[in-house]
Amino acid sequence: MPAVVNREECVSCGTCVEECPENAITMDDEEIAVVNVDKCTECGSCVEACPSEAISIE
Template identity: 85%
Template sequence: MPAVINRDECVSCGTCVEECPEEALTMDDEEIAVVNVDKCNDCGACIEACPSEAITVE
């Protein structure tokens, strides 16, 4: 299952985007992280990197 971003918890820091080895995350127009589910391989790097714990895998 790909990562899921809690938009209410995301602090727009971009750390997850920088840490994703698959380049599966981007920032949207509101500077909230977005997951490209076709690229996400469930490695968990974004979860570990997120300072606000806004990312989970469901």
């Protein structure tokens, strides 16, 4: 399963966007992280980088 963002926990910092080696994460119109499931390789970089623990791999 690709990474999943808890929209309520995301603090819109963009750290996950910067840390994703596959460029699989962008910010939506509300500045909430969104994962492109076709690009996500489940590496966990975003999970480790997220300061609010809003991202998980299920």
